Amino acid sequence: MAEPDIGRDPAAFEAFYRRHVGDVSRFIARRVDDPYTAADLTADVFLAIIDSAHTYRPDRGSAIAWAYGVAHNVVAAERRRARRESTATGRIAGRRLLESADIARLEERIDAERSARRVYEALAGVPEPTRQLLELVAVDGLPVAEAAAAVGLSPLVARVRLHRARKYVRDIVLLPSTGGGAHGYA
Amino acid sequence: MATPDTFEERLLGELKQVVASAQPAARKSRLVWVSAAAVVVAGAGISYAALKPSPAYAVERDPDGSVRVSIHDYRDPEGLQRRLAAFGVRAAVNYLPAGMACREPRADYVPPDQMPLALVDWSTLGTEQHYFKVFPQYIGPGQTFVYTVQVAKHRQRSAIRLANGPVAPCTPVPGDVAPNAPR
Numbered sequence: 616m617a618e619p620d621i622g623r624d625p626a627a628f629e630a631f632y633r634r635h636v637g638d639v640s641r642f643i644a645r646r647v648d649d650p651y652t653a654a655d656l657t658a659d660v661f662l663a664i665i666d667s668a669h670t671y672r673p674d675r676g677s678a679i680a681w682a683y684g685v686a687h688n689v690v691a692a693e694r695r696r697a698r699r700e701s702t703a704t705g706r707i708a709g710r711r712l713l714e715s716a717d718i719a720r721l722e723e724r725i726d727a728e729r730s731a732r733r734v735y736e737a738l739a740g741v742p743e744p745t746r747q748l749l750e751l752v753a754v755d756g757l758p759v760a761e762a763a764a765a766v767g768l769s770p771l772v773a774r775v776r777l778h779r780a781r782k783y784v785r786d787i788v789l790l791p792s793t794g795g796g797a798h799g800y801a
Numbered sequence: 802m803a804t805p806d807t808f809e810e811r812l813l814g815e816l817k818q819v820v821a822s823a824q825p826a827a828r829k830s831r832l833v834w835v836s837a838a839a840v841v842v843a844g845a846g847i848s849y850a851a852l853k854p855s856p857a858y859a860v861e862r863d864p865d866g867s868v869r870v871s872i873h874d875y876r877d878p879e880g881l882q883r884r885l886a887a888f889g890v891r892a893a894v895n896y897l898p899a900g901m902a903c904r905e906p907r908a909d910y911v912p913p914d915q916m917p918l919a920l921v922d923w924s925t926l927g928t929e930q931h932y933f934k935v936f937p938q939y940i941g942p943g944q945t946f947v948y949t950v951q952v953a954k955h956r957q958r959s960a961i962r963l964a965n966g967p968v969a970p971c972t973p974v975p976g977d978v979a980p981n982a983p984r
Contacts, residue, residue, distance in 0.1 A: 621820070622820065623820065624820070625817040625820045625821050628816065628817060628820045629813060629817060632813050632816065633813075636809050636813075640809075654808060654812075657808075657812065658812055658815075658816075661812070661816050662816070662819065665816065665819055665820055708862050708866060709808075709812060711866065712808050712811040712812055712815070713808050714806075714808070716807075717807060717808035720807075720808075721808070
């Protein structure tokens with residue numbers, strides 16, 4: 616199990632990155648529609664993963680669920696910053712690394728995730744912490760048990776919360792635009 | 802997965818450097834190389850006291866690409882130096898008591914009249930948040946951002962220089978960090 620070393624061992628980090636960069640990029644593409652912001656956030660998420668590698672517990676769910684939990688926090692922090700009109704991003708400005716071919720590719724990815732992004736946007740009114748759980752299930756397609764582990768809940772508590780939120784879920788799956796990317800919670 | 806020349810590969814390269822720099826052994830053995838020019842700024846007054854245990858500094862990247870440095874307390878210069886390195890700014894940071902300076906020359910400094918004036922924006926220091934901005938695009942390959950502060954209770958004297966090539970460790974000697982700047 617290489618994951619506990621990813622914050623310290625460049626080879627272990629590289630293996631983790633290669634395994635998960637696609638999923639993390641799509642996670643972000645389901646939440647932002649601008650390739651530059653997506654690039655910055657991708658850099659920020661992996662920096663946060665490096666910083667919090669010591670919190671990863673292989674026995675508490677899959678690596679990708681943990682990575683999604685980290686990514687959620689990064690995206691949420693970015694939203695708060697954007698609201699405050701404050702400015703900072705991360706230690707690596709991802710957009711600095713973009714070239715035109717990358718931008719086209721990111722735009723395609725963002726386009727491919729547009730229906731999931733509508734679900735994400737529709738969840739804006741759901742209060743935390745249920746919202747993160749709902750996102751991971753309805754937007755990112757994680758099994759409930761893994762989503763529960765990612766947010767630090769027992770599967771039972773997670774199911775109860777999702778049940779209580781079912782009205783939101785029903786409204787969302789009835790949105791006409793909801794399609795392939797949304798993985799369908801109901 | 803990604804072919805060699807993609808955003809993902811370039812990002813991986815930078816991230817691996819961050820991971821490598823997190824290793825204590827690598828940190829200790831890393832040589833500090835310095836590059837280019839010097840602008841000396843005096844009297845950058847940053848409030849001195851930190852009343853409660855809190856981070857000594859904060860470093861963030863601003864949307865304009867600059868690196869924002871907020872110093873809350875003049876301690877842990879090595880930590881600030883490492884943090885700046887993580888943001889792509891190779892730096893040598895030293896805090897000295899009043900009346901002390903590093904023995905010079907400890908590097909091949911860029912002459913003051915050749916310093917890129919846009920390297921640092923100090924204008925924000927007067928605001929409530931007390932930060933300054935470093936624009937890394939003005940730090941050339943092989944250059945080091947040399948930040949030296951004489952810490953006095955209510956008045957700091959700070960010098961920023963760019964060094965070409967290596968920067969020797971600071972040996973404190975009596976002196977002024979910014980001898981040519983107005984007091």
